[in-house]
Every structure is written in structure tokens, then in C-alpha cells.
Amino acid sequence: MDTESLLKNAVPVEGGLSNRTFRLAGGRILRLKEESDPLFYNPQEEIASLKEAEASGISPKVIQFEGNGNLLMEEAKGTHSFCLGNDQGRIAEIASLMKELHGLTPQRTEFSAKQRLLSYFSGKLGEAHAYLMEGYEKATASLPLVFSHNDFVPGNLLMGDSKIWLIDFEFAGANHPYFDIASFLSEGEPALRLLKDEFLGLVLKKAPSQKEKDLLTLTIAFEDLLWSAWARSRFNATGKEVFLSIAKEKERFLAKEENDWRLALRRLG
Secondary structure: OHHHHHHHEEEEEEEOEEEEEEOOOOOEEEEEEEOOOOOOOHHHHHHHHHHHHHOOOOOOOOEEOOOOEEEEEEEOOOOOOOOHHHHHHHHHHHHHHHHHHHHHOOOEEEEEHHHHHHHOOOOOHHHHHHHHHHHHHHHHHHOEEEEOOOOOOHHHEEEEEEEOOEOOOOOEEEOOHHHHHHHHHHHOHHHHHHHHHHHHHHOOOOOOOOHHHHHHHHHHHHHHHHHHHHHHHHHHHOOOHHHHHHHHHHHHHHHHHHHHHHHHHHOOO
């Protein structure tokens, strides 16, 4: 792929923390991969996941993919990522999209959440965080593994007039379904967390049990811990203040909701 020529008339697309994205002539999008997760990123797994999602109409068509993660794809007909104020009526569509994704054949590689956390975290985990990590691992160990995006955040949704697209599959890997649900609820506007029971019920297609609610509460807390550690590691590597802001926000939620996730852990045994 001749990226130098492609970039001559490219228009940068704002957003994204680990990639640079450009809009090209002819309805194409160019993603230039930056090193953000070198221990875990596998381009072969990403293109396999992209092809599976593309075949199901979940993500845009891939035109070209390079071994370094650079990607040329058709531009999805979406104008912005999900915003609760504008798009709350589309919550059911997003839940349906997630359910469809989870119905695909799971990837070969399992998303190693604990390994990632321990690699991102500099220093020893505190007592509360170690308790959360071990409790989360125990509570989710027997859950079925599904095809998971693992970064199913509002910023990776493109809201078209008649279709919602899911993009950026670099974290994709087999995982339990609560991880994507928690990602969507905890990685966007804080108000999304208030929709926990409603959104969980839409994905499950039934009223959630107390155990299912507790599993989601626990997964949200674990993701707050995981991604705060990731963000701090990225801040240390790049010096970009946006990563420090993300880490601090996650840590505030983790502390604010500690009683909730501890109660969920006790109930789950």
C-alpha cells in the first residue's frame, strides 16, 4: 500500500487514541496503525475478525490490509459516533448489533484480560484491586466464550441513517458476552451507566436475573480497573494528557462504585 501517495489529498478524521484515520477520495478510509498494545496486538487475528464481521454486514468492506495493521476500507455511511442525547432511541439497534456479533464463530485467540491488566499495571496491585481482579476472574471463568469486539465503545460505532456500523477490531478475541456490554455502558457518557439493566435486558432478550446484573456490575468495575491501567501506561509512553484524563476518570468511577461491585462479588460467591 502506497500510503505516501494516499495521504497527499487525505482529510484527517478526528477521534481514536491508537490510530490515525483519514478520509480519501472515492469513498475510502485509511487507518494507519500506531503501536499502542504491542504485547497483544496480532494483525492476522484482526483481519480474520474483520473479514468475519464484514461477511455478516457488521463492519465496512476491507479493501486492503497490511501486516503492520494499516488498513484501507470502504467508508461506512455514518456521520458520528453514538451520543445518548441524539440517539437514545437506537439503543435497541445497538443491542441487536451486539447480539449478532456474539453469534459469529468465536475467534481462536482468547482475550487475556488478566494478563493485560498485569502487563499494563506498573507496580503491585493494591488490596482492593487485587480482590476485584481475582473475584472477576473466578466469577466469569465458566461463562461461555463468544466472538467479542472487546472495544465496543460508542466511539467505534458509526451511526448511519438506516444502519449502524462497528469498526476497529484490533482488540477482538474470544471473551464472555458481558465484556462488550460493559464496554458500551462504561466507555462513553456517564449517563450510559444508568441504563445498565435496560441494555442488559435488550441484549439478553429477557429481564435479567440478579446474578446477570451482578456479573455486569462486576465486569464494568473490572474494565474501569483494566483501562485505567492501560491509559496510565499509554500516558507514561506518550506523555499525552488525554490518557491521564481517561485514567483518572476510570479511577473515580472505580472508587465511587466500590460498594456496588463488592456487593456483587459477595452475592456471586
